[in-house]
Amino acid sequence: MGAPLRIGLTGGIGSGKSTVARMLAELGADVIDADAIARAVTASGGAAIEPIRAAFGPAFIDASGALDRARMRALAFSDPQAKARLEAIVHPLVRAEIDRRLAASAADTVVLDLPLLVESDAWRQRCDRVWVVDCEPETQITRVMARSGWPRAQVEAVLAQQxxxxxxxAAADVVLANGAATDLDALRAQVLRAWAQRRMPLS
Structure with missing residues (x-):
């Protein structure tokens, strides 16, 4: 078998990207979730914990030994330099694990679930296709507030950084519409159609 097709899957917070990733996994794709890897390296015992402790101090490590996400989120949103320091620790570890999983994958199609795909030229260049899960910003805000309990201003702050x-x-080869009026069956139909056509030449 030749090299797997690499699909870069992205979408803003609350777009439904994780739902699409689960559908693709059910279709046989090997899904590599960058967010899940980032959570693993910042969990208790994760490779990022001691570098984070050294860079930010013990207050940013919680009682379980994991990153204190709420404290770090507040700092990162208020201090771009702190956000850059955190990314300089976490992102190389995430990239290395993604590369390891890519090398080990025997799947025909690998889906790279990358929230920051559009922001990163390096990742875009490593994907054969870019699939975007799309919805209106107001729908994103409503969904995230409902699932997380965050105030509107906090959700808007996240959107502003994406x-x-x-x-x-503009970066999409395939757009999967998942607006407020889209139900799961309609979304799944789009995913099935895109999956069936995934190796067709781009127009």
């Missing part, structure tokens, strides 16, 4: 909807759409 690529814009227009930027994601």
């Amino acid at each position: 690529a814009s909807r227009a930027q994601r759409l």
